Amino acid sequence: MPDAPLNTEGLPAIRAGAAQVEITPPVGTSLAGYFSDRVSDEVIDPLRAHALIFESGGERIAIVSCDVICMPASVADPARRLIEERAGIPGGNILICATHTHTGPEMRKGRLIPTNDEWLDGVPEMICQAVEAAAADMFDAVLMPGCGYEDALGSNRLGRRRDGSEVFGKEDTLGPAGPIDPQMVALGVRDLDGRVRAMVVNYAMHADTVGGTGISAGWPGRLAAGIARFYGEECVTVFLNGTCGDINHAHWRESRWVGKGIGKATQMGNAIAGLAIQATETAEPLESAEVGALFRHVPIAYYTRDEQMRAEVEAMRARDDLRDADRYVVKQFDEWALDGEIAQVPVQVLRVGEVLIVGIPSEVFVGWGLEIKHWSPATWTMVAELANDWFGYIPTSDQALRGAYGAKPILSRRLEADGGRKMTDAVQVAMWELWEGGREAERPRMGEGR
Numbered sequence: 001m002p003d004a005p006l007n008t009e010g011l012p013a014i015r016a017g018a019a020q021v022e023i024t025p026p027v028g029t030s031l032a033g034y035f036s037d038r039v040s041d042e043v044i045d046p047l048r049a050h051a052l053i054f055e056s057g058g059e060r061i062a063i064v065s066c067d068v069i070c071m072p073a074s075v076a077d078p079a080r081r082l083i084e085e086r087a088g089i090p091g092g093n094i095l096i097c098a099t100h101t102h103t104g105p106e107m108r109k110g111r112l113i114p115t116n117d118e119w120l121d122g123v124p125e126m127i128c129q130a131v132e133a134a135a136a137d138m139f140d141a142v143l144m145p146g147c148g149y150e151d152a153l154g155s156n157r158l159g160r161r162r163d164g165s166e167v168f169g170k171e172d173t174l175g176p177a178g179p180i181d182p183q184m185v186a187l188g189v190r191d192l193d194g195r196v197r198a199m200v201v202n203y204a205m206h207a208d209t210v211g212g213t214g215i216s217a218g219w220p221g222r223l224a225a226g227i228a229r230f231y232g233e234e235c236v237t238v239f240l241n242g243t244c245g246d247i248n249h250a251h252w253r254e255s256r257w258v259g260k261g262i263g264k265a266t267q268m269g270n271a272i273a274g275l276a277i278q279a280t281e282t283a284e285p286l287e288s289a290e291v292g293a294l295f296r297h298v299p300i301a302y303y304t305r306d307e308q309m310r311a312e313v314e315a316m317r318a319r320d321d322l323r324d325a326d327r328y329v330v331k332q333f334d335e336w337a338l339d340g341e342i343a344q345v346p347v348q349v350l351r352v353g354e355v356l357i358v359g360i361p362s363e364v365f366v367g368w369g370l371e372i373k374h375w376s377p378a379t380w381t382m383v384a385e386l387a388n389d390w391f392g393y394i395p396t397s398d399q400a401l402r403g404a405y406g407a408k409p410i411l412s413r414r415l416e417a418d419g420g421r422k423m424t425d426a427v428q429v430a431m432w433e434l435w436e437g438g439r440e441a442e443r444p445r446m447g448e449g450r
Contacts, residue, residue, distance in 0.1 A: 006142055006194055012289030012353070015055040016141035016189050018198035018236035019133030020048045023066065023126045024215060025105045029116040031215070032069040033102030033208060035324035037113055040103075044216040044262065047104055050224070050238045051130035052189070052198050053089070054352050055138065056291040061093040061350045062131050063200065063357065065238045065384075066123075067217040070107050071098040071361075073346075073389040079124035086128060087135045092295030095348055095359040096127060097387035100241050102208040103216040108390065112328055139197065143286040144188035145355055145380045146279030151182035153268055154205050156366070157248045158404045166404035170252060177399065180204070180247055181366050183373075184272060185382050187355060188280030196231040200357075201276045202382035204242025204366055209249055209265040216262075219249075222269020223276075230277055240357070240384035243369025245393050245406050286353040294434045298345045298426040301416040302338035303409045309333065329411045336410060343415060345423055346388040349430045354379040356435070358427055359387030360394075365406065367396040368424045375428050377435040394420040 024047045031038040047067035054061050062083065076096040084091045098107070106113040107120065158166050159173025166177045181204040189198040207218040217224070224237035249268060250259065258264050313333045316326045348359035356378035360368075362385065369383045392414035395407040400417035407413055 006190065006285065008142055008192055011142060011285055011287070013056065014141050014143065014289040014291070015138045016198065017053040017134035017136070017138040018051065018189065019130050019137060020050045020236050021126050021130040021133065022046050023049050023123060025116050025119040027215070029105045029119060030114050031103055031213065032106040032113050035112060035328055038213050040213055040215045042214045044103070044210065044214040045221050047101070047215065047217055049127050049130040050236055051134040052200065052236065052238045053131065053134045053138065054291050056289040059291045060089045061291055061293050061352070062089050062095070062134070063238055063350070064094070064096045064127055064130060065240060066096070066098055066127065067101050067221060068098045068104045068107050069100060069102065070386050070390040071096055071388065072108050074109070075107060075120070075123050076388050079127040082124055082128035083131045087131050089131070092348070093293040093350070095350055095357065095384065095387055097240060097359060097384045099217065099220040099239050100207045100244070100386055101216065101218040101220065103210045103212070103214060103218055139191045142190045142192065143353065144190060144280050144283040145286060146186055146188070146283035148184045148275035148279050149182045150184055150203070150271060150275055151180060153271060154180060154247055154249045155252050156180055156246050157250060158246050158406065164402065166399060166402040166407070168405035176252055177404065178246055178365065178367060179370065181242055181369055184275045184279070185380055186276040186279040188283065196235055196280060198236045198238065199227055199276060199280065200238045200240065200382065201272065202240040202242055202384065203272055204244040204247050204369060205268070206244050206248040207241065209260065209268060210262060211260050216265070219265040219268040222265050223273050226270050226273030227276060230273070240382055241386060242383050243364040243366045243385050245363035245365045245385070245395065247366055286355070288353040290351055290353055292351045292434055293349065294430045295346065295348045296426070296430065298347055298423055299342050300345050300419045300422050302341045302343050303414055303416055304339040305333065305336055309409050325411060332410045338414070343391060345391065345419070347423060347426050347430055348388060349427065349434050351434050355382070356380070356431055357382045357384065358431065359384050360423060360427065361387055361389040362391045362394045363406070364394045365396050365399060365420065368394065368420050371424055372427050376431055378431070391415050394423065397421050
């Protein structure tokens with residue numbers, strides 16, 4: 001392990017604890033991420049719940065990142081309740097999110113891909129165990145925030161056409177329909193001997209590199225493995241996937257790098273691990289240690305079926321060559337029970353000194369993440385999507401009406417077209433309230449999400 005002596009004189013008192021628990025389901029569990037059922041037949045690498053606790057001034061916050069496709073309230077809420085009961089951390093101080101691996105189990109019951117209910121019902125307990133283990137191994141800490149930039153691994157996966165519409169892909173398009181977020185933010189957690197005991201890494205990129213029928217944490221798993229090789233197996237990496245609803249590893253240019261499989265996951269994991277290590281090894285420690293949290297629900301209307309979508313569905317119904325995704329849309333449109341309903345969308349902001357960590361649900365288009373960072377009062381801002389609940393995709397307000405995957409109602413979008421703006425505005429308000437001294441404004445409403 002590399003030596004990293006630090007001058008800790010005068011630094012604020014903060015404690016941390018980190019742990020991880022394996023959550024790999026049995027082989028034979030169906031894998032989420034596509035519109036066809038892929039039954040797992042091997043474990044390529046394990047899935048884990050990665051937990052990190054910060055404590056300062058009598059306040060504790062916890063972050064848990066799980067190697068799964070998403071984090072619905074049906075899992076996050078009972079996990080949060082268990083943690084509050086057994087570890088004493090207030091529910092609103094606990095952020096639970098997913099890395100978004102596409103080679104992990106389905107987390108949502110009653111959808112196209114069958115769930116392993118025995119395993120799924122045990123996930124809240126496993127998440128709680130990870131937090132309890134972290135709480136049992138607290139240490140005096142020094143926090144080292146830093147950043148790096150990587151814009152060669154991926155691209156905005158939506159293309160703009162000549163008529164102003166947008167599509168998933170590049171065929172017959174003028175170019176990418178949106179930006180990427182090249183910033184990687186890392187927060188190294190060292191003990192007073194200089195050892196890196198944990199790392200928080202935030203980067204926006206879909207975790208759909210492996211494919212196939214093997215269970216795998218994907219490139220985020222390779223990221224964690226790379227950091228553990230460098231700092232030691234006891235180092236826990238908590239990966240927070242950024243707003244990557246419209247970002248993936250496919251390029252708008254020619255490349256000799258493989259486009260899929262373990263090789264691609266390894267390349268990407270190694271690249272981001274290198275950035276995170278470099279950022280941590282050159283960072284200066286945080287000079288403040290305020291710890292706090294805000295958690296609230298934002299009422300946002302669900303999508304209500306309209307005549308345009310009805311016409312599209314009827315055209316699909318008349319065809320005899322439907323894809324799996326088309327069959328899904330027809331079935332979901334017929335069974336849609338959310339017309340006129342209001343979603344309770346959780347937004348969460350955690351503070352650790354000069355760092356803000358934002359938790360928002362769903363697969364969020366990168367434009368919203370860039371906006372959150374732009375208006376943040378903090379020196380360092382991490383945005384974690386797929387946190388605390390799931391509402392499909394959340395496109396930007398204009399792209400919600402341009403037709404691409406991620407924007408298409410029912411297929412991928414469950415909220416009203418302007419839902420992303422309302423959520424992002426609420427995040428901005430919460431960031432500034434917490435930064436200026438606000439306290440937790442609301443306890444999480446257990447079981448209200450859909």
